Amino acid sequence: xxxxxxxxxxxxxxxxxxxxxxxxxxxxxxxxxxxxxxxxxxxxxxxxxxxxxxxxxxxxxxxxxxxxxxxxxxxxxxxxxxxxxxxxxxxxxxxxxxxxxxxxxxxxxxxxxxxxxxxxxxxxxxxxxxxxxxxxxxxxxxxxxxxxxxxxxxxxxxxxxxxxxxxxxxxxxxxxxxxxxxxxxxxxxxxxxxxxxxxxxxxxxxxxxxxxxxxxxxxxxxxxxxxxxxxxxxxxxxxxxxxxxxxxxxxxxxxxxxxxxxxxxxxxxxxxxxxxxxxxxxxxxxxxxxxxxxxxxxxxxxxxxxxxxxxxxxxxxxxxxxxxxxxxxxxxxxxxxxxxxxxxxxxxxxxxxxxxxxxxxxxxxxxxxxxxxxxxxxxxxxxxxxxxxxxxxxxxxxxxxxxxxxxxx
Amino acid sequence: xxxxxxxxxxxxxxxxxxxxxxxxxxxxxxxxxxxxxxxxxxxxxxxxxxxxxxxxxxxxxxxxxxxxxxxxxxxxxxxxxxxxxxxxxxxxxxxxxxxxxxxxxxxxxxxxxxxxxxxxxxxxxxxxxxxxxxxxxxxxxxx
Numbered sequence: 174x175x176x177x178x179x180x181x182x183x184x185x186x187x188x189x190x191x192x193x194x195x196x197x198x199x200x201x202x203x204x205x206x207x208x209x210x211x212x213x214x215x216x217x218x219x220x221x222x223x224x225x226x227x228x229x230x231x232x233x234x235x236x237x238x239x240x241x242x243x244x245x246x247x248x249x250x251x252x253x254x255x256x257x258x259x260x261x262x263x264x265x266x267x268x269x270x271x272x273x274x275x276x277x278x279x280x281x282x283x284x285x286x287x288x289x290x291x292x293x294x295x296x297x298x299x300x301x302x303x304x305x306x307x308x309x310x311x312x313x314x315x316x317x318x319x320x321x322x323x324x325x326x327x328x329x330x331x332x333x334x335x336x337x338x339x340x341x342x343x344x345x346x347x348x349x350x351x352x353x354x355x356x357x358x359x360x361x362x363x364x365x366x367x368x369x370x371x372x373x374x375x376x377x378x379x380x381x382x383x384x385x386x387x388x389x390x391x392x393x394x395x396x397x398x399x400x401x402x403x404x405x406x407x408x409x410x411x412x413x414x415x416x417x418x419x420x421x422x423x424x425x426x427x428x429x430x431x432x433x434x435x436x437x438x439x440x441x442x443x444x445x446x447x448x449x450x451x452x453x454x455x456x457x458x459x460x461x462x463x464x465x466x467x468x469x470x471x472x473x474x475x476x477x478x479x480x481x482x483x484x485x486x487x488x489x490x491x492x493x494x495x496x497x498x499x500x501x502x503x504x505x506x507x508x509x510x511x512x513x514x515x516x517x518x519x520x521x522x523x524x525x526x527x528x529x530x531x532x533x534x535x536x537x538x539x540x541x542x543x544x545x546x547x548x549x550x551x552x553x554x555x556x557x558x559x560x561x562x563x564x565x566x567x568x569x570x571x572x573x574x575x576x577x578x579x580x581x582x
Numbered sequence: 583x584x585x586x587x588x589x590x591x592x593x594x595x596x597x598x599x600x601x602x603x604x605x606x607x608x609x610x611x612x613x614x615x616x617x618x619x620x621x622x623x624x625x626x627x628x629x630x631x632x633x634x635x636x637x638x639x640x641x642x643x644x645x646x647x648x649x650x651x652x653x654x655x656x657x658x659x660x661x662x663x664x665x666x667x668x669x670x671x672x673x674x675x676x677x678x679x680x681x682x683x684x685x686x687x688x689x690x691x692x693x694x695x696x697x698x699x700x701x702x703x704x705x706x707x708x709x710x711x712x713x714x715x716x717x718x719x720x721x722x723x724x725x
């Protein structure tokens with residue numbers, strides 16, 4: 174326990190943003206599912222890049238360009254290792270999960286999805302894993318099927334199995350729900366989909382900072398993540414895809430980097446992974462993403478998982494003590510996210526009052542309006558924990574909620 | 583006689599702790615004259631990302647009277663402040679009101695870029711009503 178406390182203190186020292194007062198109170202940051210804070214090493218990686226090796230990648234003959242390219246491609250290798258992909262050809266840099274999903278919807282969907290085909294998503298998806306498929310299905314006259322959830326906020330696997338059929342072309346599902354914290358049985362879902370020849374896209378935006386990802390073990394066909402949710406920079410992410418599928422897909426955006434040769438008669442496309450990376454990429458973002466993965470590896474998954482479980486358990490215990498507080502999403506297998514309602518109080522009011530006590534949570538529909546409709550609520554309050562959070566901060570949330578309750582009831 | 587803005591500044595100067603300020607804002611909301619449910623229609627709804635605001639305006643003897651409500655108590659309290667500042671005034675007074683008092687009582691954050699509570703749209707709509715009543719009276723005068 175003492176060792177854990179010391180380690181947390183050491184980790185917290187690397188996040189200067191946490192060590193400040195907001196609204197006159199020491200900041201408690203519980204909005205990690207929206208974006209995590211950045212350690213000094215990530216901030217320094219961005220600064221160092223611009224101070225020492227900034228130049229455009231891949232085409233330059235001069236030394237700076239070589240150094241930038243090496244650092245950029247080194248990051249791709251570290252990302253490959255991070256998700257355990259077979260080859261760097263399977264690691265495509267994107268702006269983040271939203272772009273990754275849009276890329277698959279466009280480049281896979283417009284080649285392989287046709288009239289009458291079915292795509293399956295679930296009721297707990299983020300808007301970014303709903304709307305691209307709606308657009309695709311409308312265009313291709315395909316059918317979007319929605320797998321329901323049970324009262325605990327878990328995927329109803331029986332209903333899911335019933336939805337899967339020979340017509341299913343693709344299943345796109347969230348690994349860990351941003352609004353409920355539910356960890357979906359990804360491996361089982363992938364197995365069921367593969368049995369009927371369907372491909373699977375896994376939205377791992379929330380999973381990436383909480384648990385080890387292994388695309389070979391999962392056997393998913395696509396996986397997306399966002400750097401900013403795992404201690405890295407915004408506007409940076411990746412799409413993993415199986416090489417043989419990526420090879421077959423249409424290009425996404427067109428321009429520099431993604432071409433082999435251009436003539437007015439015919440253009441040939443560059444090979445993977447550059448085929449899907451048109452234009453000058455987010456070089457500093459990629460380099461900083463490597464720094465964020467190094468940071469995670471340094472702490473180690475065992476410690477992260479143990480610490481987050483302790484926070485989830487303690488947070489659930491304390492919040493349950495509050496009379497009238499209802500936790501939304503009580504899956505057996507859950508990440509360190511607690512969505513809740515404080516009696517009849519509107520989440521917005523709770524959020525504003527907590528903010529004035531220095532506690533940052535998120536309120537609203539969390540970009541999951543269809544899920545909120547299913548649950549019959551307008552939104553929730555959501556506290557999401559990262560490895561640098563502490564039980565003392567959860568105590569502050571508990572006290573803050575009691576005070577808010579007194580004012581709002 | 584002190585204006586409403588000066589009164590508000592004096593009232594809010596009493597609070598050192600922002601929580602006391604919010605307690606007061608919530609109380610102001612509770613005192614806001616009730617808006618008839620029949621007025622809470624889709625046309626009168628100003629939708630924020632998180633909270634809903636309903637707004638109605640009536641003109642009597644050249645003055646505009648607003649009634650409003652919200653489904654969140656803090657937004658309702660701020661609405662009460664806006665109604666206090668703008669209601670029972672002439673269209674010209676409403677249109678020229680810059681609401682700088684909101685900065686002075688440190689509530690400007692609620693009207694800024696996030697727009698999650700619909701208040702910015704509500705102020706726009708309050709001013710639009712004033713504009714419409716002004717045009718109407720001009721037409722009547724000239725007619």
